[in-house]
Amino acid sequence: MVNVNLGNLIVFDLAIDPEVPTTLYAGTNDGIYKSTNGGSSWDLFSAGLTAMKISTLAIDPAIPTTLYAGTATGGVFAAIQQNPYPALAVDYTAGLPGSSFTITGSNFPHNRMATVVINENRLGVAPTDSTGNLVFSLKTYPTTAVGLYNVTVTCNLSAETHFLLDLNSSERQPGATGIVFDVPDGITYPRIFLPFVNTFAN
Secondary structure, three states, X not given: OOOOOOOOOOEEEEEEOOOOOOOEEEXXXXXXXXXXXXXXXXXXXXXXXXXXXXXXXXXXOXXXXXXXXXXXXXXXXXXXXXXXXXXXXXXXXXXXXXXXXXXXEEOXXXXXXXXXXXXXXXXXXXXXXXXXXXXEEEEOOOOOOOEEEEEEEEEOEEEEEEEXXXXXXXXXXXXXXXXXXXXXXXXXXXXXXXXXXXXXXX
C-alpha cells in the first residue's frame, strides 16, 4: 500500500511518526510525501525544499513534530509542524454538590496515560485514544464543599478547565461513560468577592 498515489517515484526512505503510526513520510526522487492513513494515499509535503532528491528521513524522537530530510546533494532540511494544543471541556460549568461533571479532552498525545489533577491534588490517570481524545467524569457528593475546582490534565503538555459547586445551581447527572474519579473533600478554592472601591476623585 505504500506506493499508492506515488506513481513511478523512487522511494529512498520511509519514516513513521512514533506518536501516530498511521502517519508516514516517504523520501523520494521528487521530494517528500506524507500519508495520514497508513500509506493508502499520499500528499506532497515539500514546501520550502530547494533540493528534491530525498535520500534520508528522520523524526526527532523528543519532538515528533520535527522531521529531518537529508538530500542527495548533502543538504539537510527540517520541517517543523505545529500541532494543535491540548484542550479540555466540561459539560457543566456549575452544579449543586452531589453533581457529576464530564471532562472531555482533545489534541493530547495518542495512546498515552494522562495525569488528572484537581486543585493540585492528583486523582489518577486517564487514557487517551488513538486520536488523542480522552473522557472521564468527576463525582461530587452532597457533602462536598462549595467553591471552585480547577481540573488539569497533563500528558507532556497540559490543559485546564474548571467548574463551580454552588448551592444555587442544579444537580448535574452523570453524562458520558468512562473512568470516574471521586472529588476529595477539603480541597475547594473558596470564591472571594472583593469590595468595589471607587478611585475617582470628586
